[in-house]
């Protein structure tokens with residue numbers, strides 16, 4: 001997936017295959033820009049304010065956030081895209097393209113649909129009730145390997161205990177916890193936010209969520225570099241001390257996004273404003289939809305500042 005010629009290295013980028021909140025509407029970047037302004041206030045308006053787009057795709061979010069900032073904040077803002085794929089041609093020169101997050105970030109590090117792409121081991125319970133690691137060939141054929149042990153077994157026991165029932169599965173989120181802690185450690189002061197398909201200990205999916213995506217459709221998660229491979233994130237396990245979790249619906253409402261339809265009277269007084277407002281309401285509805293993007297988890301991790309009002 002990440003190797004030369006792999007799924008995420010292709011010219012079309014993730015947007016060619018699936019729709020994240022970033023692609024669904026510019027309202028999302030606008031809301032993230034407002035969050036960056038709140039972080040800026042909490043930091044006491046520093047001389048330089050960083051925005052780090054972690055797992056940036058083709059830099060769409062950082063581009064949208066910089067464009068949506070008020071001029072006074074934009075003048076102090078520095079944008080970073082952190083991505084394994086190459087820098088796309090034509091990206092705004094003001095954006096620094098990196099393969100690792102920068103050190104000493106003062107501002108906001110935002111990871112939209114990054115952690116679900118951090119690879120995890122899958123465990124499955126065998127006929128004797130033992131949780132074994134699932135091995136997979138390049139054509140997608142699976143068989144069970146050795147029992148989960150060590151830190152992986154400890155992670156399962158703590159975050160996703162598997163009853164001894166044949167066929168039950170869990171995705172061992174340890175590499176995501178580590179990846180998140182490492183990204184957060186780059187923050188000097190400010191906030192880190194991870195947004196993803198998520199589940200928590202009270203409602204883990206009994207057979208896991210491992211799946212693939214290609215050209216807008218769900219597909220078998222075949223590890224041959226031809227499709228996206230993803231599994232929902234145990235966001236509660238990623239949380240470090242001081243973190244808070246919200247749904248995307250709650251977070252975006254707190255950042256001023258509502259799906260309320262414009263008053264019908266506007267249709268006769270200013271028809272084009274009415275149509276624009278109606279389109280915005282439709283996009284807001286998609287970003288906050290129950291059963292869809294609105295159910296995504298937001299993990300908010302302040303560092304060296306009081307929590308930001310949200």
Ligand SMILES: C[S@@+](CC[C@H](N)C(=O)[O-])C[C@H]1O[C@@H](n2cnc3c(N)ncnc32)[C@H](O)[C@@H]1O
Nearest residue numbers: 008014020022055056057082083084112113117
């Ligand atoms: C699902 S896409 C999300 C893109 C974008 N954030 C969005 O919301 O539209 C995940 C991205 O994370 C990138 N990625 C995965 N692991 C990464 C890592 N360790 N460092 C940097 N980028 C990574 C992938 O290459 C891919 O572009």
